[in-house]
Amino acid sequence: MNNIRRDGLPVDVTRYWAGRHVVITGGSSGIGLEVTRLALAAGARVSVVALADPALAGLSSHAEAETGRLAVFAADVTRQHETQAALELARAHHGRIAALIVCAGIAKPDYFQRLETRDFEKHMAVNYFGALHVIRDALPDLQSAERASITVISSMAGVLPCFGYGAYSPSKFAVRALCEVLRQELKPGGVSVTVVLPPDVDTPQLAAEAATKPAELVALSGTAPITAEAVARALLIGAARGRVTVVPSMAGRVVQWLVGAAPRATAYLMDAIIARTQRGSASAARA
Numbered sequence: 001m002n003n004i005r006r007d008g009l010p011v012d013v014t015r016y017w018a019g020r021h022v023v024i025t026g027g028s029s030g031i032g033l034e035v036t037r038l039a040l041a042a043g044a045r046v047s048v049v050a051l052a053d054p055a056l057a058g059l060s061s062h063a064e065a066e067t068g069r070l071a072v073f074a075a076d077v078t079r080q081h082e083t084q085a086a087l088e089l090a091r092a093h094h095g096r097i098a099a100l101i102v103c104a105g106i107a108k109p110d111y112f113q114r115l116e117t118r119d120f121e122k123h124m125a126v127n128y129f130g131a132l133h134v135i136r137d138a139l140p141d142l143q144s145a146e147r148a149s150i151t152v153i154s155s156m157a158g159v160l161p162c163f164g165y166g167a168y169s170p171s172k173f174a175v176r177a178l179c180e181v182l183r184q185e186l187k188p189g190g191v192s193v194t195v196v197l198p199p200d201v202d203t204p205q206l207a208a209e210a211a212t213k214p215a216e217l218v219a220l221s222g223t224a225p226i227t228a229e230a231v232a233r234a235l236l237i238g239a240a241r242g243r244v245t246v247v248p249s250m251a252g253r254v255v256q257w258l259v260g261a262a263p264r265a266t267a268y269l270m271d272a273i274i275a276r277t278q279r280g281s282a283s284a285a286r287a
Helices: 012-016 030-041 054-062 063-067 082-093 117-141 168-189 203-210 215-223 228-240 250-262 263-286
Strands: 021-025 045-050 070-072 099-100 149-153 194-196
Touching: 012 228, 021 030, 021 082, 021 117, 030 045, 030 054, 030 099, 045 054, 045 082, 054 070, 054 168, 070 082, 082 117, 099 117, 099 228, 117 149, 117 168, 149 168, 149 228, 168 194, 194 228, 215 263, 250 263
Parallel strands: 021 045, 021 099, 045 070, 099 149, 149 194
Antiparallel strands: none
């Protein structure tokens, strides 16, 4: 246990993050906030880029800001001119960017026919283009930094598409594809790319999903959500060690294996769960 710090990160991981300028999008809430907290505990210089809301305002008054190692910048990741401006301010405060962690994202589940065109467009704008814009903005810095890293949160729904995630799953599939292309292109230049595939995570976003979540999706979700801290810790370890993929739960790793090894059996199981749920809903409606 001597190689584990009190922040829960192995010594080699802490050494990677210590002193490094890390930009974290969506770093004021949910998984992003836990990543911010752990990165600061590891000694990183952190620039948080997030929407101008009470969460960001609260973070800006955090005690770490007084040390100069935490800076916050308001930007909407769907507007590239705003992310460009935020990153310029981050460079002015902390210097060259050495790591980028993309946590900004949205999820609105519902039946496909209830989702509006703007829902599909917004998911791609935030989840995919929000990642793409900030990666392009930060890339010149990353390509000139030593052992630079790009880490992007996708989802298990980007591995296994789920009933009710008609807008969300495609956007997270796109994120996975982008990360794989970037991994191939940037690895020769010394920039590692890691994609994170969490299952349901106990965050305000997951709680908000309950308002529109179909019963079939609830049944498919199955296991209890994991903590944002568990995802953040796995993310920081995986990125520091240059892992291609991080799946921060055993259940998620089983799902990932099933999708690759037994796609037909996986589809059969999902169809059976959906059918059982719908039969139960029909029975309840008749009662």
